[in-house]
Amino acid sequence: MIHPTADRTRRPASGDPRPLVLPSFEAIDTATDLDVRFARRTGVPEVSLRLVLEAGAGGEPAELGGLAELTARLVTEGTADRDAQSMARWLDRIGAAVDASAGYAVSMISAHLLTDVLDEALDYLAAIVRSPSFPSGEVDRVRGERLDEIDRQLDDPAVVAGQALIRELYGTGLYGRPAGGTRDSVATIERDDVTRFHAERFVPGGALLIACGDVEPDRFADGIASRFAGWAGDAAPPPIPTTPTPGKSAVVLLDRPDSPQAEIRVGTVGVPYGTSDHYAIILANAILGGLFNSRINMNLREDKGWTYGARSSFRFRRGAGPFTVQTAVETPVTADAFEEILGEIDRMRTEPVGDEELLLAKNALTLSLPLQFETASQITEKTSRARIYGLGDDYWATFRGRIEAVGAEDVLEVCRTYLGRDRLLLLAVTDAQAVHADLQRLGPVDLRPA
Amino acid sequence: MSEPGSVRFPLEEHRLENGLRVILQPDRSAPLVATHVMYHVGSKDERRGRTGFAHLFEHLLFQGSEHVPREGHFKYIQDAGGTLNGTTWFDRTNYFETLPSNELDLALWLESDRMGFFKPGITREKLDNQREVVKNERRQSYENRPYGLAFETVLHHAFPEGHPYRHPTIGYMEDIDAASLEDVHEFFDLHYGPNNATLVLVGDFDPRDALARVERWFGPIPPRPIPDRPVVPSPLGRGERRRSIEDRVQVPRVYLMFHSPSFNDAGFEATDVLTFLLTDGNSSRIRKALVYERQIAAEVSSFTWPIERVGMCFVVATARPGTSADELERAVRGVLEDVRGGGIGDDEVEGALNRARRGLVGELNGFGDRADAIAHAAVLRGHPGYVNDAFPLYAGLRRDDIQSVAADVLADDRLTALHVVPEPGLEVAA
Numbered sequence: 001m002i003h004p005t006a007d008r009t010r011r012p013a014s015g016d017p018r019p020l021v022l023p024s025f026e027a028i029d030t031a032t033d034l035d036v037r038f039a040r041r042t043g044v045p046e047v048s049l050r051l052v053l054e055a056g057a058g059g060e061p062a063e064l065g066g067l068a069e070l071t072a073r074l075v076t077e078g079t080a081d082r083d084a085q086s087m088a089r090w091l092d093r094i095g096a097a098v099d100a101s102a103g104y105a106v107s108m109i110s111a112h113l114l115t116d117v118l119d120e121a122l123d124y125l126a127a128i129v130r131s132p133s134f135p136s137g138e139v140d141r142v143r144g145e146r147l148d149e150i151d152r153q154l155d156d157p158a159v160v161a162g163q164a165l166i167r168e169l170y171g172t173g174l175y176g177r178p179a180g181g182t183r184d185s186v187a188t189i190e191r192d193d194v195t196r197f198h199a200e201r202f203v204p205g206g207a208l209l210i211a212c213g214d215v216e217p218d219r220f221a222d223g224i225a226s227r228f229a230g231w232a233g234d235a236a237p238p239p240i241p242t243t244p245t246p247g248k249s250a251v252v253l254l255d256r257p258d259s260p261q262a263e264i265r266v267g268t269v270g271v272p273y274g275t276s277d278h279y280a281i282i283l284a285n286a287i288l289g290g291l292f293n294s295r296i297n298m299n300l301r302e303d304k305g306w307t308y309g310a311r312s313s314f315r316f317r318r319g320a321g322p323f324t325v326q327t328a329v330e331t332p333v334t335a336d337a338f339e340e341i342l343g344e345i346d347r348m349r350t351e352p353v354g355d356e357e358l359l360l361a362k363n364a365l366t367l368s369l370p371l372q373f374e375t376a377s378q379i380t381e382k383t384s385r386a387r388i389y390g391l392g393d394d395y396w397a398t399f400r401g402r403i404e405a406v407g408a409e410d411v412l413e414v415c416r417t418y419l420g421r422d423r424l425l426l427l428a429v430t431d432a433q434a435v436h437a438d439l440q441r442l443g444p445v446d447l448r449p450a
Numbered sequence: 451m452s453e454p455g456s457v458r459f460p461l462e463e464h465r466l467e468n469g470l471r472v473i474l475q476p477d478r479s480a481p482l483v484a485t486h487v488m489y490h491v492g493s494k495d496e497r498r499g500r501t502g503f504a505h506l507f508e509h510l511l512f513q514g515s516e517h518v519p520r521e522g523h524f525k526y527i528q529d530a531g532g533t534l535n536g537t538t539w540f541d542r543t544n545y546f547e548t549l550p551s552n553e554l555d556l557a558l559w560l561e562s563d564r565m566g567f568f569k570p571g572i573t574r575e576k577l578d579n580q581r582e583v584v585k586n587e588r589r590q591s592y593e594n595r596p597y598g599l600a601f602e603t604v605l606h607h608a609f610p611e612g613h614p615y616r617h618p619t620i621g622y623m624e625d626i627d628a629a630s631l632e633d634v635h636e637f638f639d640l641h642y643g644p645n646n647a648t649l650v651l652v653g654d655f656d657p658r659d660a661l662a663r664v665e666r667w668f669g670p671i672p673p674r675p676i677p678d679r680p681v682v683p684s685p686l687g688r689g690e691r692r693r694s695i696e697d698r699v700q701v702p703r704v705y706l707m708f709h710s711p712s713f714n715d716a717g718f719e720a721t722d723v724l725t726f727l728l729t730d731g732n733s734s735r736i737r738k739a740l741v742y743e744r745q746i747a748a749e750v751s752s753f754t755w756p757i758e759r760v761g762m763c764f765v766v767a768t769a770r771p772g773t774s775a776d777e778l779e780r781a782v783r784g785v786l787e788d789v790r791g792g793g794i795g796d797d798e799v800e801g802a803l804n805r806a807r808r809g810l811v812g813e814l815n816g817f818g819d820r821a822d823a824i825a826h827a828a829v830l831r832g833h834p835g836y837v838n839d840a841f842p843l844y845a846g847l848r849r850d851d852i853q854s855v856a857a858d859v860l861a862d863d864r865l866t867a868l869h870v871v872p873e874p875g876l877e878v879a880a
Contacts, residue, residue, distance in 0.1 A: 005666075005670070006559070006562075006666045006667050008516075008517040008559065008563060008567070009517055011526055011556060011559065012555035012556055012558075012559050013555070014530070014552050014553055014555075014556070015551075015552035015553070015554070015555070016552055017481070017550060017552045018481035018550070018551060018552065018654065019481075020481065041479075042479070043477065043479045044457060044811060044814070044815045045457060045811065046808075046811050046812070046815060076732075084732070084742070085732070085733060085738065085742065087732075088731060088732035088733035088738070088742075089733040089797075089801075091731065091732075091733075092730075092731035092732070092733045092734065092798075092801040092802075092805065093797065093800060093801040093804065094801075094804065095801060095803075095804025095805040095807065095808045096808065097805075097808065097812075112808065112812060113808065114804075114807065114808050114811060117804070141742075141745065144745070145741075145748065148701075148748050148770055148771060149748065151700060151771075151878060152699075152700060152701060152748065152768075154700075155596035155698065155699045155700060156595065156596055157594060259594060260589045260593045260594050261586070261589045261590055261593075261594045263594075291528055292524045292528065293521065293524045293525055293528055298521070301583055302521060302579065302583075303579075304582075305578070305579045305580070305581070305582030305583050305586070306582070306586065307583070307586050307590075308583060308584075308586045308587040308589075308590045308591070328586070328589070328590045328594065329586070330585075330586055330589060359529075360525065360528060360529045363528070363529045363530065363531055364528040364529065364531060366531065367530060367531020367532075367550055368531040368532065368533070369531070370480055370481050370482050370531075370550055371482060371531065371532070371533060371548055371550075373480075374480050374482065374816050374817065375815045375816045376815070377815075
């Protein structure tokens with residue numbers, strides 16, 4: 001075979017791009033208050049389905065933190081007709097993967113299934129959504145499992161660091177504790193709380209059922225209509241958590257003796273979805289610590305070799321979620337790593353980003369859209385996110401244009417606004433004896449046991 | 451193209467003159483192309499005193515080559531809207547990227563430069579930097595993680611001294627420290643020839659056009675002698691092995707590993723289905739007995755690794771507070787004895803098969819995962835079409851097949867048992 005020699009000396013030219021066609025969802029009328037959206041996707045015999053309910057942790061009474069999560073976990077544990085093991089045998093024979101869990105904003109029941117079991121899977125989903133019976137023995141069992149799980153997670157220093165950071169930033173506010181609650185709050189939840197929360201919040205008003213897969217739209221519509229007809233009720237979104245004033249900068253050291261690494265976090269109160277500078281924030285984060293090629297990762301990993309990886313994120317929520325830099329570094333360089341991270345943030349705040357760097361971040365965020373909408377499960381996740389956070393149905397369609405419109409001065413401005421040094425909290429979980437003295441150069445150290 | 455519950459992906463197989471195996475799986479459903487290069491080398495090919503080297507070497511292949519600058523892989527791929535990564539395991543090392551389909555040449559340029567022009571780009575500075583990164587990967591993912599050293603401890607006791615599967619892919623610290631630039635050159639020459647590699651493309655391309663491009667980028671790379679494969683003695687016949695280690699955890703966890711059919715052996719699929727029957731779903735055997743009824747386990751899981759020359763089937767259980775590792779192990783093994791003893795029912799096999807089938811589809815729905823599965827089947831089994839054959843193979847399994855592997859595999863003399871118990875003072879009471 002003849003092959004003309006390739007020119008290796010430069011990046012090969014791109015071909016003509018194929019336009020991105022975002023999946024188009026059609027609305028399905030089910031004679032309920034439930035908003036149902038369906039997009040067909042052929043090729044693989046699967047369906048991804050998500051039921052989004054206004055039943056997140058934000059709707060719990062504050063003293064019952066974890067009620068939403070416990071309720072979500074309990075809907076599968078029995079109905080009027082079937083006990084927990086009968087429900088389990090039913091689902092396990094169908095073979096669908098079903099997950100019910102609660103976040104701060106909503107609860108979500110997600111299912112991944114093969115098309116040939118769609119009808120049975122819809123029967124199962126209708127049963128757990130509409131008629132769970134919450135047997136008291138199962139409530140006791142699942143609450144006990146949750147309490148053990150909450151304890152067990154704290155074996156992981158990364159979890160300890162993450163939970164300590166949000167406690168420092170948000171105190172007793174909703175975002176100050178895990179969406180699934182704390183040991184103290186979960187321990188007080190009774191069956192009556194669960195049944196009430198379900199009755200009030202597992203309702204079609206305000207909910208969204210979104211599905212994507214290899215099914216005839218009519219078959220899907222009939223399947224949903226016959227199982228959810230007559231379902232009624234309304235749940236308003238709970239109040240949006242207020243944004244705390246960022247506290248003063250502090251250094252918190254949680255002692256975990258003999259740790260080979262330090263789990264470190266730099267954080268502050270960030271912003272909600274829907275601000276006018278939303279897209280500039282996304283770009284600023286991508287350049288600072290969102291991409292592999294970001295400044296923080298390049299510095300700490302590829303230049304210094306101190307870590308396996310470092311990244312930053314703005315958690316957009318209905319309210320202002322945290323901004324966090326997170327990494328795990330070898331223990332002796334803990335203070336140095338903080339200084340490098342603060343230095344990178346400082347540079348973002350004082351110098352405009354370069355044209356090439358900005359263009360790379362824009363490309364990474366926008367040319368990757370086909371990849372972010374590849375599988376049925378990704379499509380339902382992205383699309384439901386736009387609904388949960390009220391981003392508008394055109395959020396993804398307009399995303400590219402809005403990212404492209406951001407300039408270097410916009411990036412500079414958001415970094416000045418949100419990432420001031422005086423509001424950044426520094427937190428490390430590691431061997432205090434090894435790092436305590438070093439950390440003093442960053443400010444007074446608040447030392448506690450992990 | 452799909453019929454209920456089954457999938458068939460059309461595959462084209464080619465071999466370049468230099469021995470590079472090329473597998474094309476056109477799928478125009480999304481404007482993307484997944485490029486996947488899998489080399490038939492992994493941690494089992496490492497020489498004594500150099501554990502972790504295959505993985506460290508993988509890191510170096512992201513540090514540029516003769517025509518690609520350092521960090522160029524990440525920069526170019528992210529700039530084009532793609533994703534990329536590489537992984538190392540016992541038997542293979544892979545490098546892959548998914549890109550918009552108009553960037554196929556970019557992927558082929560980067561991957562062929564890696565394969566044909568790596569050595570001029572490597573320096574001691576890059577090696578030392580990535581050595582530190584990998585040591586921090588070991589600290590982060592294994593040493594500073596609860597139960598993080600469990601798997602490498604199981605391997606160490608399940609296989610005899612000198613066995614190729616005895617050490618973990620991440621390697622031991624002192625061996626990572628010992629790796630030299632000479633090792634890097636030698637390893638590349640030995641294992642990274644085109645005839646020791648498989649290239650898979652999945653996605654939006656015309657097969658003829660794609661093959662011509664592959665030929666243009668990879669065709670000129672000369673073949674090299676195929677390395678000797680390591681001798682892999684059977685791990686059977688050594689009797690039950692056991693070990694207990696302490697960790698910074700609050701409750702004990704028990705790892706039971708049974709030597710089982712390898713990815714190439716008859717019985718692999720039946721063993722896979724058996725693991726679904728044991729722990730996948732709240733009605734599965736062990737979960738029902740230990741998590742639901744007796745409430746002595748917090749979590750249970752079971753899986754069999756698709757490895758080339760040996761098989762490892764794991765059953766893992768984490769205790770609820772107040773249950774000792776010994777009690778937990780006795781309870782798990784009690785269930786396993788029931789299963790071995792002939793108690794498997796048709797209905798639980800049907801469910802386990804349905805769950806396994808759904809799992810298979812979930813591993814093939816995205817282009818990148820599908821390319822990985824095809825490459826894995828090609829490199830480890832010599833048969834890329836296994837991704838399609840797997841569906842009828844699984845669907846054809848009957849109760850007797852599962853019963854029979856359960857009786858064979860879950861035998862005491864195939865077992866390595868590890869207890870990970872809380873360090874003194876950390877255990878929580880019930």
